[in-house]
Amino acid sequence: MAVEVMTMELQLDTSKQYAIALEGGGAKGAYQIGAWRALREAGIRFCAVAGTSVGALNGALMTMGDLEQAEKVWREIRYSKVIDVDDETMKKLLSLDWKEIDWRGQFEFLKKTLQNGGLDITPLRQWMEALVDEDKIRGSDVELFIQTFSLTDRKELELRAKDLEPGEIANMLLASAYFPAFKNEALGGKRYADGGLQDVIPLHVLVEHGYRDIIAIRLFGVGLERAFKIPRYVNVHTVMPNRDLGGTLEFEAEQSRRNMTVGYFDTMRMLYGLAGTHYYIDRTWSEDQAYTFLVRYLRAYLKDYDRPCSLLELNEKALPRVRKSLDCHGDYYDLFLCALEQAAEEAEIDPFQIRTEEELLEALRGKFGFETALYPKFLTKALMFRAGFIRSRKLWERRKEP
Numbered sequence: 001m002a003v004e005v006m007t008m009e010l011q012l013d014t015s016k017q018y019a020i021a022l023e024g025g026g027a028k029g030a031y032q033i034g035a036w037r038a039l040r041e042a043g044i045r046f047c048a049v050a051g052t053s054v055g056a057l058n059g060a061l062m063t064m065g066d067l068e069q070a071e072k073v074w075r076e077i078r079y080s081k082v083i084d085v086d087d088e089t090m091k092k093l094l095s096l097d098w099k100e101i102d103w104r105g106q107f108e109f110l111k112k113t114l115q116n117g118g119l120d121i122t123p124l125r126q127w128m129e130a131l132v133d134e135d136k137i138r139g140s141d142v143e144l145f146i147q148t149f150s151l152t153d154r155k156e157l158e159l160r161a162k163d164l165e166p167g168e169i170a171n172m173l174l175a176s177a178y179f180p181a182f183k184n185e186a187l188g189g190k191r192y193a194d195g196g197l198q199d200v201i202p203l204h205v206l207v208e209h210g211y212r213d214i215i216a217i218r219l220f221g222v223g224l225e226r227a228f229k230i231p232r233y234v235n236v237h238t239v240m241p242n243r244d245l246g247g248t249l250e251f252e253a254e255q256s257r258r259n260m261t262v263g264y265f266d267t268m269r270m271l272y273g274l275a276g277t278h279y280y281i282d283r284t285w286s287e288d289q290a291y292t293f294l295v296r297y298l299r300a301y302l303k304d305y306d307r308p309c310s311l312l313e314l315n316e317k318a319l320p321r322v323r324k325s326l327d328c329h330g331d332y333y334d335l336f337l338c339a340l341e342q343a344a345e346e347a348e349i350d351p352f353q354i355r356t357e358e359e360l361l362e363a364l365r366g367k368f369g370f371e372t373a374l375y376p377k378f379l380t381k382a383l384m385f386r387a388g389f390i391r392s393r394k395l396w397e398r399r400k401e402p
Contacts, residue, residue, distance in 0.1 A: 008272040008282050008354075010042060012237065017047040019211035020062070023201040024053030024147075024194065025221025026179065026248035030074040030256035032058045034263025035217045035239050036067055042271050048211055050145035050158075050202040052195035052223070056176040057128065060169070063144040063161070064136040073131065074256045081127055082251050083182075084120035121182045125174055132170045137161050145209070147195035147202040148176040151184075156198040158205045179222075179248070196223020203236065204228045215239065215270075217263075222248055239267045242277050261352055268354065279341050280354045283333075290336035290357075294319065301379065325378065343368055343376040 012018075022032050032055065039046070051059030061070040079087045137144055144161035146169075161169050168188065175192035178184055184191055195202070200223030206214050212233060218240040230236055243262055246255045265280050275281040285293075295311070298318055302309045309318060319335070322328075328338040340360060344351070347367040349360070368376055 008274075010271060011273050012042070012044055012271060014043045014045070016213050017045045018213045018215050018237075019048040019050070019206040020046050020059075021201055021203045021206055021214055021216040022049060022051035022055030022059050023217065023219045023221055024051075024055050024176075024196040024223055025200075025219030025245070026054055027077070027250045027252075027255070028219040028221060028245040028248065028259060029054035029058050030077070030259040031219060031241060031245055031263035031266075032217045033061075033067075033070045033074050034260035034265075035267040036062055036070070037260070038264045038267035038271060039215070040067060044215075044271070046142060046215070048143040048145070048206060048209070050147065050205040051176070052147040052200050052202050053177045053179070053221070055202075055217075055219075056144075056146045056148075056173050056195065059144050059146070060132050060137060060161075060173055063140045063142045064133055065140065065142070071260065074260060075253060077251050077253055077256045079249075079251045080123060082121060082124045083249075084122055119182050121174075124177070128174055129170050132173060134166070134169045137169055143209075145202065145205045146172050146176050147199055147205065148172060148178075149193040149195060149197045150190055151193050152190040156195075158202065158208075181249070194223065196221060198224060199226035201225055203230065207231065207234055213237075217267075219245065237270055239263070239270045241266060265352055265354075272354075274354065275337055276341060277338075279344055279349075279351045279360065281337065281360065282354055282356050285333065285336075285357045287331050287333040291332040294332060294336055294339070298322075322379065325381070339376075339379070340364075342378050346376050346378065 025031075036058075046062070049059035049062050051057070058070070061073070079085050138161070146157075146159045146161060148157050148159065149155070150157055159172055161172075164172060171187045175187050176195040178192050178194050180194065184193070200221055201216060201218065203214065203216060204226060207228075207230065212235065214234065214236045216236055216238045218238060220241065241262060245259050245262065246252075268274060269276070269280055272282070275283045295314060298314060299309060302318070319332075322339065323335050326335070326338040326342060328335050336357075340357070343364055344360060347364055349363050355363070
């Protein structure tokens with residue numbers, strides 16, 4: 001997954017050690033392991049991890065320091081690793097593929113689940129006990145903080161792993177992950193709830209323990225985000241997904257592998273200041289260059305439709321219509337990039353590669369180029385149907401398909 005980064009400038013200081021906040025989000029957690037891969041490749045060191053729910057489990061893996069094992073865990077994830085269910089049946093249920101489901105069997109399963117007080121997560125307990133090495137966590141130079149909520153005591157808990165009694169770390173990781181749909185069993189005589197009940201992203205834990213440089217890895221999972229004002233002297237660098245990471249209970253290997261890839265590239269975006277929303281652009285162009293390209297491209301486009309356009313009309317009518325169509329904000333470079341990404345999505349260009357503007361344009365030239373007289377449909381819609389620039393529907397019909 002490693003990419004060439006010699007031409008890019010790292011935005012974080014590798015002489016520092018960072019603390020990492022990991023948000024809860026169930027099956028979306030593979031994203032955080034991809035982020036860890038990018039941090040390691042960039043030489044970013046961390047001295048503490050605070051996690052909620054799946055973030056706590058990933059935090060334990062990070063504290064143990066075995067990235068390859070963590071990647072293997074998420075590459076091979078499946079429903080039956082977490083819940084006592086049949087994998088194929090769960091996949092059909094969640095994908096709404098209901099035609100071949102044994103509904104009588106599912107009714108009995110649902111009845112049993114309700115009688116038992118929730119989904120049986122015995123597999124998750126066994127898996128966690130086998131996976132978590134308490135000795136490694138206690139002997140690590142990295143501090144681990146676990147966010148959970150005690151139903152018995154009715155209070156939020158921020159637990160330092162090294163302060164827990166022997167044998168309790170795996171229990172408290174499980175306590176942090178008690179999703180409301182799971183069967184809630186007592187741990188050490190007490191009952192707990194998912195840490196996201198009070199704080200899905202435990203930034204405050206790290207700030208209160210004196211950490212000043214923090215990397216927050218978001219999942220936008222189910223839960224509440226604690227109202228917390230970050231002090232001015234604390235620097236928080238955030239990694240967040242712009243893509244759908246799937247459902248909270250979508251424990252599928254294929255989705256997890258994709259989420260790891262997304263987490264890796266989104267972290268590269270943060271680390272190297274990459275431009276773009278759904279693509280990863282190593283910016284080399286100025287706003288002037290972007291503007292020149294937009295003018296040249298739009299004029300060629302309109303000329304191909306026998307629609308001459310002055311520079312004044314282009315600036316006052318065409319470009320604003322394209323901006324509005326794309327719901328784009330910012331300068332001409334931002335508008336250029338919005339249009340470029342929209343065209344790349346339409347052309348189904350693989351987003352998971354770091355490219356310069358020229359490299360992405362080159363990938364698009366086989367699909368959209370001046371010599372082909374073919375253009376992205378979003379552009380034609382913006383200038384024909386929304387701006388009235390192009391009025392010939394017959395011409396549109398002739399050119400809309402290759």
